[in-house]
Amino acid sequence: MATVFLKRKISPRVVNGHPWIFNNEVEKIDGEATGGDIVEVFTHDKRFVGKGYINPKSQILVRLLTRNRADEINEQYFFDKINECWSYRKKIGYTENCRLVFGEADSLPQLIIDKFNDYFVIQTLALGIDVWKPAIVNALNKIFSPKGIYERNDVPVRELEGLPQLKGFLSAPFDTEIVIKENGLKFHVDIENGQKTGYFLDQQDNRRAIQHIVKDAEVLGAFTYTGTFEVHAACYGAKSVLGLDISENAVLQARRNAELNGVQDNCHFEVANAFDVLKQWGKEGKQYDVVMLDPPAFTKSRETIQKAITGYKEINLRGMKLVKPGGFLVTSSCTNLVNPDLFLQIIDMAAKDARRKLRQVTFQKQAADHPIIRGMENTEYLKFLIVQVL
Ligand code: SAH
Numbered sequence: 001m002a003t004v005f006l007k008r009k010i011s012p013r014v015v016n017g018h019p020w021i022f023n024n025e026v027e028k029i030d031g032e033a034t035g036g037d038i039v040e041v042f043t044h045d046k047r048f049v050g051k052g053y054i055n056p057k058s059q060i061l062v063r064l065l066t067r068n069r070a071d072e073i074n075e076q077y078f079f080d081k082i083n084e085c086w087s088y089r090k091k092i093g094y095t096e097n098c099r100l101v102f103g104e105a106d107s108l109p110q111l112i113i114d115k116f117n118d119y120f121v122i123q124t125l126a127l128g129i130d131v132w133k134p135a136i137v138n139a140l141n142k143i144f145s146p147k148g149i150y151e152r153n154d155v156p157v158r159e160l161e162g163l164p165q166l167k168g169f170l171s172a173p174f175d176t177e178i179v180i181k182e183n184g185l186k187f188h189v190d191i192e193n194g195q196k197t198g199y200f201l202d203q204q205d206n207r208r209a210i211q212h213i214v215k216d217a218e219v220l221g222a223f224t225y226t227g228t229f230e231v232h233a234a235c236y237g238a239k240s241v242l243g244l245d246i247s248e249n250a251v252l253q254a255r256r257n258a259e260l261n262g263v264q265d266n267c268h269f270e271v272a273n274a275f276d277v278l279k280q281w282g283k284e285g286k287q288y289d290v291v292m293l294d295p296p297a298f299t300k301s302r303e304t305i306q307k308a309i310t311g312y313k314e315i316n317l318r319g320m321k322l323v324k325p326g327g328f329l330v331t332s333s334c335t336n337l338v339n340p341d342l343f344l345q346i347i348d349m350a351a352k353d354a355r356r357k358l359r360q361v362t363f364q365k366q367a368a369d370h371p372i373i374r375g376m377e378n379t380e381y382l383k384f385l386i387v388q389v390l
Pocket of ligand 1: 195199200203222223224225226227228229244245246247250272273274275294295296
């Protein structure tokens with residue numbers, strides 16, 4: 001096994017628990033290491049740091065799996081880790097549908113596994129975890145006897161690791177259009193062609209948080225995807241609901257979800273660019289009791305963070321203007337590059353420009369099956385805010 005020595009002046013980040021080791025933090029490598037190999041990592045003065053997988057093609061040279069030198073990284077190791085992830089989800093009450101493995105936050109860097117009842121969707125986003133795919137699939141088979149396992153590795157980030165984008169079955173083929181239950185409602189999930197793994201489980205608790213404010217309300221939702229928030233609103237007693245998304249497929253699926261829950265008469269969806277439509281409706285003086293926004297990340301890199309800030313501010317400003325005095329804005333941001341403080345600052349800037357005062361109802365994060373590791377800021381990514389717009 002090759003040995004990686006860190007530079008003397010590396011940030012305490014790695015020693016204090018962060019699992020990523022960048023190329024420029026490494027002093028030297030003793031021995032041969034090819035992409036995907038397990039290596040041992042030491043400080044410059046030969047103190048053991050951990051074991052992880054290496055990829056010389058990636059800017060992140062090593063991702064640590066364990067800090068325990070006695071751990072052997074083999075098939076059994078992955079079985080035990082995935083079992084641990086399952087025990088944790090059961091302990092905190094996420095069993096039917098949950099993010100079973102949340103990468104770095106579960107000490108399984110770059111591995112994502114979403115559990116949709118009896119079906120599992122996997123992403124292996126780095127070479128060093130991709131090589132363990134058979135072991136991961138075996139573990140799922142042993143622990144869950146699933147009805148199906150599917151790989152959604154059609155993700156551009158894999159190319160940074162020299163991996164191809166691909167998707168397909170990791171079990172016998174099955175019907176990839178499934179129905180899941182959430183908060184007592186039903187939703188179609190398209191495992192093969194939906195966004196990411198097919199469904200955003202991270203908002204499952206937040207969707208429940210709108211229960212009281214939408215009662216008898218006229219609700220507008222933008223960036224609706226498959227209409228999950230909007231269908232919740234309709235089922236929680238909204239007078240009327242309109243959801244907008246730029247993707248025609250998303251809107252078709254959202255309509256099917258409204259039908260599945262019997263709310264198609266007062267829950268409608270339209271294909272629209274939210275930026276254009278919200279601006280136009282603001283000019284026309286349209287007003288809603290509740291406006292809900294759940295836009296995409298707007299940026300994936302720190303260099304273009306300003307773009308994200310501008311996007312979030314613009315859309316929240318437009319959204320606020322459409323809220324009747326005393327109504328509510330429900331707003332989210334799903335990129336870790338915009339931290340919770342910055343997100344609140346953006347909302348405050350938007351309120352100032354809209355000349356509206358805000359009263360905070362609740363400020364939440366992602367659901368607890370997507371654990372946040374203190375000090376590992378990229379595990380804290382989802383912000384979910386409800387404010388009354390005065
Ligand atoms: N609220 C959803 C997730 C939304 S994901 C849920 O809980 O499941 C973000 C959505 O924004 C995607 O469906 C994407 O198609 C849509 N989107 C991106 N840009 C848009 C735009 N300019 N106008 C409207 N929708 C947009």
